[in-house]
Amino acid sequence: MISPDQRDALEPYLTAALGLKTPQRIAHLERMALGQSRAMYRAELVPADTAGDASDRRTVIVRVEQWGLLGSDSANEVQAMQALHAAGYPVARVLAYERGTDLLSQPFFVMDFVEGTSEYTPESLRDYVGLLDRLHRMDPKEAGLGSLPHPNGPRDAALLQVEHWYEVYRSALVGEPSPLVEEAAQWLRNHAPESERISIIHGDPGIGNFLHLDGRVTAVVDWEFVHIGDPDEDWAYLISMRGMGVMTDDEWVAYIEAAVGVRLDPERLRYWQALNFFKAVCIDCTALRLYAKGIHPAPNMLAIGTSVHLVALQRLSKTTIFSG
């Protein structure tokens, strides 16, 4: 949690971040019960010398890293958000990015609060699927994301992801290696498909990670896993992770084709579903490490590092890829 001293130090920082001449005070600061990778705070600011009526209030979101939880930092996230906002994509505007740890003990960034609900509707889902397809059709260089690692070889989009998440898992190990994870990593290496297209990948797309008002998406959120890769990775994630329970896999495939004309190959889809389960398995290990080492002994770390991890591992293991 943000301590009273940190809150005091945050007030002049946020005043500067917003480019305001009048010093601001934080009238209300609340930890949001959303997301896991970052601690998210909603801060309501008012001029320090007033009681702060509604017209004076300005709401921002402070998004704080948590000791490398889920194997990501804010650098790519901020870069992508800034670039995509500038390109007219619906992303919250980033107001400040603090790489240092003096102020809140962890790096953080500040962004505009965007109105909207994350409870999806049929209209908002269709709008969102169109936006995800639009993201995949943007040129990374033209969008200002040319500095992100770019897969070169035909199978590199898959292989780079496998090795990246495998490294996250290995560096987070607090006990013995997991045989099922090690086996999955090797299967994913051996079966990595060639990519037909390379694009900007959100990395955690789907229901819960977009806000909308009256069916129109106002912001796509949670960009910590953004990278350059194969669009099938995002579609597989949307279908099998955040979209699970909304429709069957087959219904999702038909829905996506009808909505944006993307035809998903069943075998490739299955590979990318397995890779996304693998990614979940690997990043969850970071939570167990933080909990076991006493670095971040919050109960959600225990939940992610044990039961959430095991569910993902079970899904990975049950994926028929290991049957032959």
Next chain:
Amino acid sequence: MALPFTPDVETILRSCVATLEAEIVPELTSDWGRYSGNLVAASLEYAITLLADPEAPARRRQELAEAIDTLRPRVEASGNAEAAAALEAASPYETASKLLVAAQNDTSPLAAELHAVLHPLLEQQLEAQLAASSPLLRAFVTNMQEAR
């Protein structure tokens, strides 16, 4: 005077769970407070399950070691250098990891045998661990749904 009776750990932990769920969490006004309170109660339930079977980790390790022993003669006779090297690993988890990786790189009947012996056991252990930690999963999912 000394206590004539010392409550057992499980009773104390169950009291904490019940009090958290019935008295404390409903009184909390912040979303994050309720979120964390639910998970603390679930953590205590998980701890109760772990305390009831302290030998489980050692037993799982032993089961895996025994399964590997049944495979040892077949691996040694197979001529598969990668699988044979796996038998030299320091722990059953490392050995099983390397054997399953070797199986992924092999198309001979040995691969199917390694898979047939190790997978059911590892999946059974996974399911037992998942069952033990299920209170955490329930709380986590409920929290996520309420947060939306």
